[in-house]
Amino acid sequence: MTCHDTGDGSVQVGAGAAGAGAATATLPLTGRQIILVGRPNVGKSTLFNLLTGSHQKTMNVPRTTVSVEVGTWALATGERVSITDLPGTYSLNPTSPDEEVTAHAVDDCAREIAAAGADSHRLAVVVLDATALGSSLYLYAQTRLSGVPVVVALSMNDMAAASGTSVDPERLARALGAPVVPINPRLGRGAAELEAALDRVDRAPSGLIPLPIFDDPAATSSTVNPGADPAAGVSPPEASHSGVSRLEADEELERAHRLFGWVREVLEHIQPADEGQDGSSAKGRATPSDRLDRFLLRPLYGIPVFLAVLWATFQLTTTISGPIQDWLEGLVTGPLTSGVSGLLELASAPRWLMSLTVDGLIAGVGTVVSFLPLMAIIFTMIFLLEDSGYLARVAVMADRAMQSLGLDGRAVLPLVIGFGCNIPALTATKTIPDARQRLLTGLLIPYSSCTARLVIYLLLASVFFPGHAGTVVFAMYIVSALVILGVAYALRKTAFHSLVREPLVIVLPAYQTPRFGSLGRAVALRCSGFARRAGVVILALSMGVWTLMAIPVDGEHAIGDMDMPVQSSLFGAASSAIAPIFEPAGFGDWHISASLITGFVAKEAVVGTLATTYGMDEPAEGAAPRDLSEQLHATFDASSGGYPALAAAAFMVFCLVYTPCMVTVAEQKRLFGAKITAGSVGGSILLAWLLAVGIFQIGRLFL
Amino acid sequence: MNLSNCPLDSTVTVLYVEGTPAQQLRYAEMGLLPGSTAAAILSGFGRRRVIKLGAERIAFAPEAASKVHVQLAGSARR
Numbered sequence: 001m002t003c004h005d006t007g008d009g010s011v012q013v014g015a016g017a018a019g020a021g022a023a024t025a026t027l028p029l030t031g032r033q034i035i036l037v038g039r040p041n042v043g044k045s046t047l048f049n050l051l052t053g054s055h056q057k058t059m060n061v062p063r064t065t066v067s068v069e070v071g072t073w074a075l076a077t078g079e080r081v082s083i084t085d086l087p088g089t090y091s092l093n094p095t096s097p098d099e100e101v102t103a104h105a106v107d108d109c110a111r112e113i114a115a116a117g118a119d120s121h122r123l124a125v126v127v128l129d130a131t132a133l134g135s136s137l138y139l140y141a142q143t144r145l146s147g148v149p150v151v152v153a154l155s156m157n158d159m160a161a162a163s164g165t166s167v168d169p170e171r172l173a174r175a176l177g178a179p180v181v182p183i184n185p186r187l188g189r190g191a192a193e194l195e196a197a198l199d200r201v202d203r204a205p206s207g208l209i210p211l212p213i214f215d216d217p218a219a220t221s222s223t224v225n226p227g228a229d230p231a232a233g234v235s236p237p238e239a240s241h242s243g244v245s246r247l248e249a250d251e252e253l254e255r256a257h258r259l260f261g262w263v264r265e266v267l268e269h270i271q272p273a274d275e276g277q278d279g280s281s282a283k284g285r286a287t288p289s290d291r292l293d294r295f296l297l298r299p300l301y302g303i304p305v306f307l308a309v310l311w312a313t314f315q316l317t318t319t320i321s322g323p324i325q326d327w328l329e330g331l332v333t334g335p336l337t338s339g340v341s342g343l344l345e346l347a348s349a350p351r352w353l354m355s356l357t358v359d360g361l362i363a364g365v366g367t368v369v370s371f372l373p374l375m376a377i378i379f380t381m382i383f384l385l386e387d388s389g390y391l392a393r394v395a396v397m398a399d400r401a402m403q404s405l406g407l408d409g410r411a412v413l414p415l416v417i418g419f420g421c422n423i424p425a426l427t428a429t430k431t432i433p434d435a436r437q438r439l440l441t442g443l444l445i446p447y448s449s450c451t452a453r454l455v456i457y458l459l460l461a462s463v464f465f466p467g468h469a470g471t472v473v474f475a476m477y478i479v480s481a482l483v484i485l486g487v488a489y490a491l492r493k494t495a496f497h498s499l500v501r502e503p504l505v506i507v508l509p510a511y512q513t514p515r516f517g518s519l520g521r522a523v524a525l526r527c528s529g530f531a532r533r534a535g536v537v538i539l540a541l542s543m544g545v546w547t548l549m550a551i552p553v554d555g556e557h558a559i560g561d562m563d564m565p566v567q568s569s570l571f572g573a574a575s576s577a578i579a580p581i582f583e584p585a586g587f588g589d590w591h592i593s594a595s596l597i598t599g600f601v602a603k604e605a606v607v608g609t610l611a612t613t614y615g616m617d618e619p620a621e622g623a624a625p626r627d628l629s630e631q632l633h634a635t636f637d638a639s640s641g642g643y644p645a646l647a648a649a650a651f652m653v654f655c656l657v658y659t660p661c662m663v664t665v666a667e668q669k670r671l672f673g674a675k676i677t678a679g680s681v682g683g684s685i686l687l688a689w690l691l692a693v694g695i696f697q698i699g700r701l702f703l
Numbered sequence: 704m705n706l707s708n709c710p711l712d713s714t715v716t717v718l719y720v721e722g723t724p725a726q727q728l729r730y731a732e733m734g735l736l737p738g739s740t741a742a743a744i745l746s747g748f749g750r751r752r753v754i755k756l757g758a759e760r761i762a763f764a765p766e767a768a769s770k771v772h773v774q775l776a777g778s779a780r781r
Contacts, residue, residue: 091732132759135734165758249724256731290745293760297745297753396751396762502726503767505733508753508760 031121032202033082034073035105037143038127039136040088040433041389041509043155045069046185047127048085049518051194058529060673066101066435075195088433090135092142093252095502097435110146113205123198124148127183130160130167131510133271137263138256140176141211149205151197152180153190159510163287167270175266177209186515211262289389289510296393306397309390310416313381317374317420324373332366352560355550356543359562364542367602368535371423371663372527378417378424379526380519382431385413387514391431392506399504405488406501408432411441415484418448419477422664426671427530436499442672443680444488446660449480452603456655459607463629464636464648472649480656487687530667537666545601548574566594566613585654585692586640586647591631596654602661646699650692658688704775707750707768714743715754715773722770733761735771742773 038044048056052071060067069085086105087098094100106124113120126143128136144150152172160166173180179197183190201208296302337358344354385391395409402409410432418425425445432438457476461469492499548571550560557564566572567590575594582588591613598605614631633644640647659665659681669677709715719737720730734756735742742754750765763771 093728093732095729132757134757135759138732138734160758163758249728253724253728253731256728257736260731260734260736287758289760290755293745293753297762392762396753396764399751399764502729503770504762504764505730505767506762507733508762510760 031079031081032123032198033121034084034123034125034198035109035148036083036085036125036127037102037106037139038088039090039129039132039139040507041392042088042127042129042136043183043185044088044127045085046515046518047125047153047155047183047190048083049522050185050188051083051191056525061101066098068101076192089139090507091139091256092146093249096433098433106143106146106148110148113147113149121202122148123202124150125153125194125198126150127153127155128180130154130157131163131165132507133167134263134267135507137176137266138259141259141262144176144178144208144211149201149208150178151194151201152176152178153183153194154180155183155185156510157182158184165271171270172266175269177211186518287510289508292511293393293508296390297396302393302397306394309385309394310413313378313413314416314420316377316381317417317424321374321377325370328370328373329366332362332369336366337362350560351562352550352558355560355562356546359549360543360546361539363546364539365535367542367663368531368538372531374421374424375427375527375530376523378427379523382428383519383522384514386431387512389509389511392508395504395506396508403501404485405444406492406496406499407441407488408434408437408501409504411437414441414445415448418445419450419480421450421452422446422448422660423667426664426667427526429671436496439672439676440488440491440496440499442668443491443676444484446664446668446680446684447480447483447487447657449477449656450603450660452661453655455604456599456606457652460632460648460652463632464645472652476652476656479653483657483687483691530670533670534663534666537669538662541601541662541666545571545598548597571597581689582654582692583639584697585650585689586643586696587636587651587654587692589635589639591635592639592651596658599655600659600662602663603655606655640696643696643700643703646696646703649699650696653695654688654692656688657691658685660684704773705769706744706752706754706763706771706773707765709744709752709773710775711744714776716776717742718772718774720771726770730771734759735761 036044036048048069048071051073055074056069056071058067059070066087068087071083071085073081073083075081084105086102089099089102091099092103092106094103109122109124113122124143126140128140140150140152154167154169154172157166157169169180169182179201181190181193181197183194296305340362341354341358344357349357385394391410391413394413397409398412399409402411405411411429413431414425414428417428422445425448426442429438429442429445432441453476454473457473458469461472465472549566549569551570552559552561552564552568553570553573554568557568567576572590572594575597576590578597579588579590579593582593591610594613595606595609598609610632611628614628632648636644636647636651660668665677665681668680706715717735717737720727720735722730742756745753745755745760750768751763752768753760753762
């Protein structure tokens, strides 16, 4: 990942070396550029939010599935500084795509500094966790060794003080040879001090004291220089960053031993053994998190709590958000539509324009708006689970279950949510740290049978399997689980064959009270991002469907004629054109293929479209009116050659597997890019067709 | 013994970590260095283990825990 100056007052963020064809995004450059480096859960993102406020955006690193937060920090001097919140990492020897982005960012910055010298204005803020200083210092040492000027932001010192292990920032600064700024981003403290420290280091980067391990890499008992003035001029450290990423693993292991030897020296200097950073004294002083984990990580209590959290998340994204969504949809289809229609009538607008505005534009906007409550709820749940520290425990408890899919334990949350709605499930994949696991989970979610599909199953099961409808609907969920397992297996053997699922080793952060003060802003930012990016795709598709339905093909109707029968429109012609594709599956009829087209817009539209194509009102929820039932029977019987129930089963499986609704597709595109999304959609349509044809053709042999 | 069959609520010293240098490096970078760390086993979940390394809690799946060879603190190495 590069962070280089284009020379025109902007900086490019991109993966790998810049050059022709490298996909980049441009940030305003007003001087310094800062990267935030730190382990996961040290408070890096909280600090980033404190410094940038709402002036931030999520950017995808090109040629990866990793995204980073990039923002602008308005200093007290009026200067605007670019800050990049890099993915959390334990070391600059990466083991995942996210960690690679961080390692490359540090490496590339070091190269630019080596080339530009004092004029580079590139700085790193390494966030250290005062409650786990030993392991944090390792990353600090690697970053210092890279040659990037560093300021240390010391977080969670209040929690360290509560457990009797507080850190003296002055003493730590002398030991590290770099400024140490205590911060408490939750309470908004430390920004001014951090600004001052960064200014000092930027003006005199050579003032940083080289680490003793620069001079004696083999020493494990190197001394720390406690009396040196951090501002004193000393020669710059050796630019050994090129060695960190290129040494073989066994050499890195030896280096790790040396670095941890230095870490032990520092800890001894700032915090003698009886004050406790080692295991023996830690065991004697159980923290509240220790006590909670004794309870929550025991199967007897932990599993019920875990299931309760999953159930609550599932309920919130279905039961609670449903009425809110219905209310918003009512608002859009009711007062808003009436108001706009009234205004257009007053202006004597042509009927096609009224239809375009109401059935295309407002319908599209209404879809986006109606999903905002759902997205707000899921963003809130993710925020609370992550911020409280409980999400890491979820990963531990679900690890065994997710092994069968080759996934991280944290994948259980999005997969379960997917059975409510695929859209928040995709959003929930952000909780998975590894980008490849995140992508694999995101590709599996569309095969979770969401509640919108349930409407289809209920109708067809009651029509074609009376008396066994419940069993049939249950069977569809079993099929969904089997498809997820099958697709996961196939992907692991093909596109993800290099994905190695390392046995789970995860740091469990301390439990904390969620930052309710930051919750509102965080959720608002995420929702606006969804509306902005997914909304464009949804609007385009909504207008596309309207266009198909509005253009006549029989020469007897005008464009946008709202009384035109469906079969007289381009939509009807398109449905008739693709119907033969489904003949091998037993449902090659234009009514059914028409419902599959609108089913792409929203799965709930399948039932409504079936009714519309037969020229009747939409059936009441959960009911199967006799007229529609008879029409469906007749249609499936004719198209299947006398096997209507089998064809209906094949149709239900097709609806389960083929492309999810357009909002899901838009969210997939936002998270993973257009190319991956197109592949996912195409693959799901092909798989759906193969399964439907297989069920029908093989089933006929036995009936 | 290794972490996966260690008694719960005990204190151990890491002897060595099995695996390739890359795998050992991964554990080392989390602080699991041979002979230099004392960890307290907090709780288990089947053969999973959660240890306290300094002030940090680290959870291990059974396969990962079995790679970390330890001895009880204060006992002679066998």
